[in-house]
Amino acid sequence: MTHPEPLHLMVLTALSRLFPEGGQRTARRNAWAAMSNNASHARDRREADAAISAALSRATVRVSAPTAPRRVSTV
Numbered sequence: 612m613t614h615p616e617p618l619h620l621m622v623l624t625a626l627s628r629l630f631p632e633g634g635q636r637t638a639r640r641n642a643w644a645a646m647s648n649n650a651s652h653a654r655d656r657r658e659a660d661a662a663i664s665a666a667l668s669r670a671t672v673r674v675s676a677p678t679a680p681r682r683v684s685t686v
Contacts, residue, residue, distance in 0.1 A: 616624075
């Protein structure tokens with residue numbers, strides 16, 4: 612003989628049949644928020660990388676090789 616389901620399980624089952632997409636909607640909303648957050652972080656990283664590269668290119672001093680002194684003719 613099987614035991615009848617407890618009332619709370621029957622209510623939960625009925626509610627899940629009435630609103631089947633609730634969990635899926637939440638999952639999609641969470642996925643969208645995570646994707647938006649990742650895109651924002653990626654944009655920030657690109658901007659920081661560009662700023663650092665620009666600062667480094669301005670700060671780099673180009674040093675040329677020393678030249679030998681010119682000999683002056685005394686003739």
